[in-house]
Amino acid sequence: MISVKNVLVALAVAFTAYLAARGLWWTEPVPYPLIVVATLGMYLATTWLCIFWDPASISAAQEEEHIGDAHRARGRLPVPAMILALAAAIIVPSAISFAVGPGAVTSGFATWYLGGIGALMTIVMVRRRPWTAWAGIVILAVGSMAWMGPANALALGLVGSIVWVTCAQLLVRSLDRAARDTSRLAQLQRAASAWQASQVGRQRERRVQVQQALAVAGPVLTRTVATGGRLNDDDRLEARLAEGRLRDEMRGPRLLDDEVRAELERARRRGANVTVLDEGGLEGLDDETLSVIRAQLAEALRSASSDRLYIRTSPDARVAVTVVGRSPSVGGPSEEDGVDLWREIPHPGAA
Known part of the structure; x- marks a missing residue:
């Protein structure tokens, strides 16, 4: 079934795979190719784990009652995946830079991790771990600047990663606000429905009481009108009994x-x-x-x-x-x- 979520997941998988594939497009020999391949595998495994791992189980009743809270809990990244994402932000820049050698740290096949870790932290942000995402960006900035210098890091992709994470945070906040508004609207609708049901019940109860009152008092009132208010003792007793029954x-x-x-x-x-x-x-x-x-x-x-x-x-x-x-x-x-x-x-x- 095609849905917005499935399309976004497919785009995230394809984009991270493309970024990782850039790391295999060597334009010159690298000293430690096995380290490069192993690092790419670790990056892809961590990234796709952060995309697909969703163990939260929210019942339908809980989701209906607390739409905003259930929506956030269901999408939050589990702690183990969060730790792996931080580990990738620490390991990948240094491992790639070391494996390609000092002369190639600014080459295209060596700088892919600037966008790759940025994409990973964007996923972490979307999975509602903002502090982890920004910690990963800080780690990426420190590591990339240490290996290639601040100017090169900013020029080759660090700024773009920061922009991605910022936009993701703004988007998540907007979605959470929309979820809270939806939850309030659902509560107001339930309250309005309950009030309407209670009013219908009270109207029905009043109709029943009126019918009972007519059934009890009708004959007495008819005799009272027929006799012009001149009731005998039996009629007065029946009137008192009718009043008591009402x-x-x-x-x-x-x-x-x-x-x-x-x-x-x-x-x-x-x-x-x-x-x-x-x-x-x-x-x-x-x-x-x-x-x-x-x-x-x-x-x-x-x-x-x-x-x-x-x-x-x-x-x-x-x-x-x-x-x-x-x-x-x-x-x-x-x-x-x-x-x-x-x-x-x-x-x-x-x-």
Whole structure:
């Protein structure tokens, strides 16, 4: 499959191979040809290792969550290859200059390493090892100037290598900035999608509540309108029960099923004042767990005889629902109601 990365890799391999091949194009005999060939082999092996070695393993979920960080981690040159690149910057200039002899250090087949090490350090820079790349350029500059002099080194290719590494660093910074912007955009898109989903869910929940309110209060309101507001005792009781059911549906829908609703209505019909509040703690529970909690709540209500019942969810990790019953003390005012029921319904499976 042809991609931008594959094209760039092919160009890097071809260019470094061309630079190394220049070192074999001898226009005059060299004292130590084996050293030249061995140095060229070392250079090519190191360079191609820096091009192809990519051991970083980034999962798809991590890359999606942290696009910029995953992009940099995946492209960073491993430490062993980085050390080999520095070793090549130290060894290649001196080995080539020594092998071709003092009279040929400025010949074309002897100065290839100025571009070759520059290309290697450009690859190191692209692989996100900037300090290593600039250290290699400094080593190249010191070595080449020591063998051929500052003027010759600058004129024969050192300046070009410095320019390559500089351009590579600017390009890498631009790519990293683009990756960070992409990551921020992806996070904003996820946040916008989550907000939109929550709004849709709230709208659906409000529609359900309105439908339930119409189903509960509709008949009572119809009778009220039909009688002109003149309700008998049975109608007033039904209105109070309808109000209670509406409050239950709005304040504690997670606590309700048909059995709990029936017990709440039975308690209100005998005159009890019932308050149901969902104050958190049941979020994320599956239907089976909620069914167990509701069954225990219905059982607690079935045996309750208190005049006031308070049913609240609990944020405690062990307690799911607390049921408190209060009734007037014998001979005392209602403000001094005594607690005659206390029931804590635990979370299923809680220790």
